[in-house]
Amino acid sequence: MKESTLMKLQEAFLKSWSKNSSSKWTKDNPAKGQCGVTALVVNDLLGGKISKTLLDEGWHFYNEINGLRYDFTVSQFNEDIGYMDIPSNRDEAFLDTNKKQYDSLMQSVKMHL
Numbered sequence: 133m134k135e136s137t138l139m140k141l142q143e144a145f146l147k148s149w150s151k152n153s154s155s156k157w158t159k160d161n162p163a164k165g166q167c168g169v170t171a172l173v174v175n176d177l178l179g180g181k182i183s184k185t186l187l188d189e190g191w192h193f194y195n196e197i198n199g200l201r202y203d204f205t206v207s208q209f210n211e212d213i214g215y216m217d218i219p220s221n222r223d224e225a226f227l228d229t230n231k232k233q234y235d236s237l238m239q240s241v242k243m244h245l
Contacts (some may be wrong), residue, residue: 145166167203
C-alpha cells in the first residue's frame with residue numbers, strides 16, 4: 133500500500149467524520165465512535181479484512197490489508213491499544229453503525245479523495 137494513498141485516505145476521513153457518521157463524534161475527538169463505519173469504508177475501498185480488539189468501551193474495529201494492520205481511528209484513544217487482531221467481518225462492524233451513517237461517510241470520503 134502506497135504511503136500517499138494512506139495519507140490521502142486519512143485526510144479524507146478527518147474531513148468526513150461528523151455527527152452524521154457517528155453520534156459519538158466531537159470536534160475535539162473526531163475519530164470517536166467512528167471505528168466500525170470507517171472499517172467498512174476502508175474494506176470497500178481497499179479490500180482486505182476487518183479485525184477487532186476488545187477494549188473497556190467494547191469492540192474496536194480496524195483493517196488488515198496485505199497482512200498489515202491499518203487503524204484509521206486510533207487517534208480517538210489516549211492510550212496505546214493492545215491489539216488482539218481477532219478476525220471479524222462486515223456484519224459485526226455494521227453492529228457498530230447503521231446504513232445512514234455508512235452512506236454519509238462513504239459519500240463524503242469519496243468526495244474528498
